Amino acid sequence: MDTSLFPLFADLRGRAVLVVGGGAVAERKVQALLRAGALPRVGALQLSEALQELARSLRIQWLQGPFAPHWLGEDVWLVIAATDDPATNQAVAAAAHARRLFANVVDDAALSAFHVPAVVERGPLQIAISSGGGAPMVARHVRRRIEVLFDQAWGQLAALVTDQRAQICARFPEPGARRRFFDRLIDGPLLDLLRRRQWVAAEGQLRQDMAGEPTATPGSVVLVGAGSGDPGLLTLNALRALNQADVILHDRLVSTEVLQLARRDADFIEVGKSAQGHSTAQDHIHALMLEHARAGKRVVRLKGGDAFVFGRGGEELQFLRAHGIAYEVVPGITAALACAAYAGIPLTHRDHTQQLRLVTAHCKGSLDTLDWNALALPRQTLVFYMGVATLAQIRSGLLAAGLCAATPFALVENGSRTSQRVVRGQLDTLPEAAHLYRVQSPALLILGDVAALADELHWFGHAPLQVPPTLSSPPAKTSPTTLADAA
Known part of the structure; x- marks a missing residue:
């Protein structure tokens, strides 16, 4: 079957369109017609509540009764059949x-003289996708892909450009020159x-571009939060930035799956930090951003989690501001939110907690500055970032400040990734549990x-690994076979 169609955008402002049907499908069609400025007439025995409200407010005209050919009056421009009765639709x-x-x-391509496409709308810019009526779900999937590529800008x-169309055509009357512009x-x-x-500034930039003044393309930096690893947690703005990047300076912990979504011909430079291995000094990261931005490149500084939560984004x-480099920030889902959600742990719950505290435990010096008495208050949730190497000090500080030894903990390793593990136990066994697993x-x-709700609400990966409450000292080194069985 040949499904080739001639693409067409119809101006329906102030023009009558007949919609036959009064249910949910008819509602969607009527709403789209109203947005286009059409004058919908809805023919049906009964109308849905939403359509009734539109009729009462005189935004639509209701033709009550079974379909009659005279509904297609001389002033009707288009017709849409949206009933669940094949005989009516055929009539x-x-x-x-x-x-x-x-x-x-x-949903009947054979009876249709025109098809309503899947549409991406960005103000006056509309992108329509059609499969010829034969595969609407494919068209919807393509629309979702395009939604990522074209933002509201x-x-x-x-x-x-529409406002300046006449001036642009006057400045560049020759089509080739206009295309190059x-x-x-x-x-x-x-x-x-x-x-x-x-x-x-945008209007000034357009006038400058129209004047033909030669200017070097300025470089810029976008701080992008990559989330905790699952690429599905990236925002649309993050995907846009990754697809436009010339240079990507990424942390060591940014997942391969996230990097694979970036522009393939970009320059990828790892600038990760590690407490145990090689680290890139912050001054060197600054120098790289400056070097590439001054060269006119679009630089993405890609950070695990969110740039403004223990990410040195500030x-x-x-x-960048001190050196006159343009920048923007794309927030990411910080590890506290992502890891807790993927472990089935609500960070706030009215039966258990009134406060949420995010704490960095990057090094011994940072632990010395913490207010342990405040951290040991009841009815709150504590989330420690970068604390694997300091679990013994965290336990000591909290117990000394009076926090109950039986306080539940969860260690979420590789949160939101396919290798995620959750270890569950009580505060008094915290460092031993980390050693055990x-x-x-x-x-x-x-x-x-x-x-403790992770035991009940977990949904991603394996169930939490449980730590015996009696564990109080580091056990003998567990064999890899036993660990694999436990995981």
Whole structure:
């Protein structure tokens, strides 16, 4: 079957469109028509509650009763059949065909003279996708892919260019020159200015581009939070930044799956930090950002979790600002949220906790500055980042401050990744439990009554590994076979 269609965008403002059907499908079609400025007439025996409200407010006209061919009056431009009765749908299509009106029969490509595409809308910019009516789910999948590639700034760009259309055509009357101008416009800084809601600067940039003043493309840096490892947790803005990057400076713990979503021909530079192995000095990271941004590159500083939660994002922005480098920030899902969710641990729960504290335990010096008495208060959840090497000190500080030895804990190793493990026990056995199961970084420590809910609410990966309450000293080294069985 040949499903080739002629793509067409219809101007329906102020024009009557007949929709036959009064249920949920008809609702969706009517709402789309209203957004396009059409004047829907809805023919049906009964209307859904939402359609009744539209009729009462006179936003639609209700033709009550079974379908009648005279509903297709001389002023009707399009017809949509959205009933669950094949005979009615066929009658609507036949009546429309007799009057040379385009009709769409929902989910019936053979009876349809036109098809309603899957649409990505960005203001005046609309991207329509069609499978010829034969594979609508494929079209919807393609739409989801395109949603990632085109953010709202593209709609704002379309609106800005529309306002300046006459001036652009006058400045570049020759089509080839006009195409080259738009190529420069898209590759330049205008889109980034629109993303940052800098409207005046964007208008000035457009005027400058139209004047043809040669300017070097300025470089910029985007701080992107990569989340805890699962690529499905990336935001649409993060995916956009990764697909536009020329250079990606990424932490050691950013997962391979996340990196695989980035632009393939970008330069990937690992700038990770490790308490045990090689680390990249922060000053060197600053120098790399500056070097590549000054070379006119789009730089993505890709950080595990979120850049502003123990990620030195503030320091890096201060450096960029001091050196006049443009920047933006794309938040990521920080490890506390991701690891707790994937372990089935609600960080807040009205039966168990009134406070949530995020704490860094990166080194011994940082532990010495903590207010242990405040951390030992009841009815709160504690989340320790980067604490695998300091679990014994954490236990000592909390017990000395009066926190109950039976306080539940959960160690979440490789949270949200396929290799995730959760170790569950009580505070007094914390370092021994980590030793027993050989917990390695990256791992997050969650302390508080909510940690025990992992036993009941876990949903991702294996069930939590349980620590015997009597464990009080490091056991003999466990064999790899036993560990594998336990995991």
